[in-house]
Amino acid sequence: IAGITQAPTSQILAAGRRMTLRCTQDMRHNAMYWYRQDLGLGLRLIHYSNTAGTTGKGEVPDGYSVSRANTDDFPLTLASAVPSQTSVYFCASAQAGGTDTQYFGPGTRLTVL
Amino acid sequence: GQNIDQPTEMTATEGAIVQINCTYQTSGFNGLFWYQQHAGEAPTFLSYNVLDGLEEKGRFSSFLSRSKGYSYLLLKELQMKDSASYLCASMDSNYQLIWGAGTKLIIKP
Numbered sequence: 001i002a003g004i005t006q007a008p009t010s011q012i013l014a015a016g017r018r019m020t021l022r023c024t025q026d027m028r029h030n031a032m033y034w035y036r037q038d039l040g041l042g043l044r045l046i047h048y049s050n051t052a053g054t055t056g057k058g059e060v061p062d063g064y065s066v067s068r069a070n071t072d073d074f075p076l077t078l079a080s081a082v083p084s085q086t087s088v089y090f091c092a093s094a095q096a097g098g099t100d101t102q103y104f105g106p107g108t109r110l111t112v113l
Numbered sequence: 114g115q116n117i118d119q120p121t122e123m124t125a126t127e128g129a130i131v132q133i134n135c136t137y138q139t140s141g142f143n144g145l146f147w148y149q150q151h152a153g154e155a156p157t158f159l160s161y162n163v164l165d166g167l168e169e170k171g172r173f174s175s176f177l178s179r180s181k182g183y184s185y186l187l188l189k190e191l192q193m194k195d196s197a198s199y200l201c202a203s204m205d206s207n208y209q210l211i212w213g214a215g216t217k218l219i220i221k222p
Contacts, residue, residue: 042117042200042212043156058209090155098208099144099163104155 002026004105006091012111013081021076021108023091031097032074034058034066036087037107043090049074050097081112115139117213119201124219125191133186133199133216141206145177145184148200150215156200159186188218196220 004025013019025032034046035058045058049068063085065077074093078085089108094100116138125131137145144163148156162168162177162184174187186199198215205211 040214042202042214043210044212045209048209099161099204101146101158101161102210103158106155 004091004093004103006089006105006108008108009106010109010111012113013078015082015112016080019078019081019110021078021089021091021110023074023076023105024072025074025091025093025103025105026072027093027095027103028071029093029095029103030071031094031100031102032068033092033094033102034064034074034076035090035092036060036085037090038087046076046089048097081110083112086110086112115203115205115211117201117203117211119199119213119216121214122217122219124221125188127191127193127220127222129191130187130189131191131218133188133201133218135184135186135201135213137182137184137201137203137211137213139203139205139211142179143204143206143208145175146202146204146210147175147184147186148202149197150200151197159199191220193220193222 007022033048035043047066049055091105092102094102119135147159150156160175167176200215201213202210
């Protein structure tokens, strides 16, 4: 059982390029989340999905988009990367959202130059 | 606004007890979570409190006072592997987690 996988593990990207971070879970969790983690700041929610086919905006959604075509996958796309998007990105999932425990993937370290 | 405060760094000795405090202010409240995060790794769940009082789970305990907007994580019999960051997060009225910046705990032999 893999849990949650993310790809790539790390990436260096030129500003202005498009990038999709992948997230897959095999726990059949309904809710999925994307966070970014920056030094000195708490995790910040970018986008979330309570169930396949629905998505919502978190605290810092600008410059990011997501889709949830099925239960397992929740990709995060940066349409035109900027240096301020340099961060560690974590995907998480929870059984049914709400107060259910969120389980995190290993993260993607993204550097935008 | 929404705010979570916790100390940036703490140091403790192996075998001792340490208490990590967290104060929170969120729009609505649906519980308080504690996660552990080792350097370069993903956060992992430690505890969830929604009612006032102390919840004990092995060497780790978590306390909540809703009236004071306050929680703490108590770690007993500290081990070197407990060196990590401890993240406090409050769940707001929209069921979104608002996270503190984390407390880096350094364990010395």
